[in-house]
Amino acid sequence: MIKFLKLSPFQNALDFCKFFSSIEVFEELNIFQLNNRVSFEDVSSRFSLPLENRSAVDGYAVFSEETFGSSENTPVLLRLLGEQKVGDPPLSIERGGCVKVATGSTLPINSNGVVMLEHTKTSGEFVEVYKAISYYENVLKKGEDFKEGYVLVNKGKRINFRDCAILAASGFETIKVYKKPRVAIISTGDEIISYKEKLTVSKIYDANGPLIVNGIETFAEPIFLGVVKDNRKDLEEKFKYAIKNCDCIFISGGSSIGERDYVEEVIKSFGEVIYHGFLVKPGKPLLLGRNGNMPIIGFPGHPLPVMIYLNLVGIPILKKLGGDRNFYPKSDKGILRDPIFSVPGRVDLIMGYKENDLVVPLLSKSDYISSATKSELIIKIPEDREIVLEGEEVEIFLWE
CATH class of the missing domain: 2.170.190.11 (Molybdopterin biosynthesis moea protein, domain 3.)
Structure with missing residues (x-):
């Protein structure tokens, strides 16, 4: 049986991206294909604009x-x-x-x-x-907008439609951008079935595969390797393919303490486990490892923590691999409308939304997937707080 030898601080999960560097491989794309791609180099104007008064x-x-x-x-x-x-x-x-x-x-x-x-x-x-x-x-006046040599887009900037306008106005037909990292996605568990199968009392449909694939497609090329039962040999075969053909591995389920949870053992046979277990709820069994510059993330099995840690850890990792200089999760501050009770010694992450500029927690049972559809943000309750009162300022993470 695998045991959590040491629970790590929540901040270590956010800083996991520091273990990795961008993959310096580019492709050249047409000006009509650049939105949400990351510039591989500084792009400078070849002339002044306007050309004359x-x-x-x-x-x-x-x-x-x-x-x-x-x-x-x-x-x-x-x-x-x-x-x-x-x-x-x-x-x-x-x-x-x-x-x-x-x-x-x-x-x-x-x-x-x-x-x-x-x-x-x-x-x-x-x-x-x-x-x-x-x-x-x-x-x-001539050159008043920008002059020849002006940097239109910096290396590592995620290009938006406004950048596309200035690049087009400067006569660029194509731009070099970072290639999207290829991500192997594996769902695990004897109870997990494909949507093609008939649902029975003891089974559940795979929600995590579609969740991750759709959640990362802006930042990566997702490769779904299917559902793997709790069988170490089958899981190892998927890992062999992923190590050879992909840049990153996301696996859901199998990271908790249990006789048939083989994920940590398999990761160790292909690389190293950096963290397994965090002082946080939900997501205590989150597993973070690597094979060289290849991140391996073992998400918990339930979709709610998968959503949270895909946003806070998974997507930032993909941004980092894909050359994006702004890879940390988006965060902000907000004023709490309702009090939140917590447990000292761990970070609590609670989904919520904003109403009249106030942060409202979605206080429901942790197994309710439906609460996520109403969520606009994630509220962070620090490990040293037992209660946060209405009117207090809290840190919030924003969904990508």
């Missing part, structure tokens, strides 16, 4: 000094010399004249400002200007 408003390009002194009662009269359309080569402007422009138009040669359309009135071949402007007012 552009109008920031609809109006008339002018010599700004020729508008000085204009007002509602004493407008300045300028001759209309033409219209600068967006995308056309720049026209030129002469003293005493103006050129009509649209937002984004190249600024006509020699002009140094744009009077907004609403501050003007056309009168035949002339334009009356009712408001003075300063030099380069309403103008986006």
Whole structure:
């Protein structure tokens, strides 16, 4: 029988990612495929933007000094010399004249400002200007957005759709990104059956396999190896495949104390166990090991702690392997609406949600999977607290 030789502090689980380094392998993806991928290198602009002075408003390009002194009662009269359309080569402007422009138009040669359309009135071949402007007012100057060599995306940044816009505006068709780590996912237990099988009183459907696969697909390439019964030889065969073909192993069930829980023994035969057992509820039997730079996580069998530790340990590990520089779980502070009773000496993790900017705990039986569907966050109760009162500030972890 396996026993927990030493229960580790909860913080050790959060810091498990420190044992590993990113996998320095990249692939090149099209600009339309970059969202939520991690940049493999610094990407710098190859030119300044805009390439030349552009109008920031609809109006008339002018010599700004020729508008000085204009007002509602004493407008300045300028001759209309033409219209600068967006995308056309720049026209030129002469003293005493103006050129009509649209937002984004190249600024006509020699002009140094744009009077907004609403501050003007056309009168035949002339334009009356009712408001003075300063030099380069309403103008986006060359290189004002960013200059050549400006770092658009840093190495290790998870690219979002806003980054895609600036990369596209800079003329990039493809970008190098970290390849997603391949994750072997194994569900274990004699009582676990596939959804294809008929449910009986002594069996339960595998919830953890689909949970993990769907939970990590943004950060990794999940490879579900199926359900393994409590048989060491079968589990070893799955491990052999995973060690050869994957970058990480996630296994659910088999990490508790029991005669038929072989996970720790199998991990030791392929690598090392770093932690087994934590001063935390739920998730006391969480098992963390490795084979070199390959993390191996043994989740408890119940889906609720799997959800919690996938979010707090599993996904951060995948972010780290995948080059993401911001890999720790997202956290925040909040004010508790209802009191929470705890047990000193361990960390309690409780699902909850926010209502009117207050943190509300979901205090239900730990076996209720349904409570997770209402959860927006995870409340952390420190190990030195027996009760946390309403109105107190608590640390919360946010779901990915």
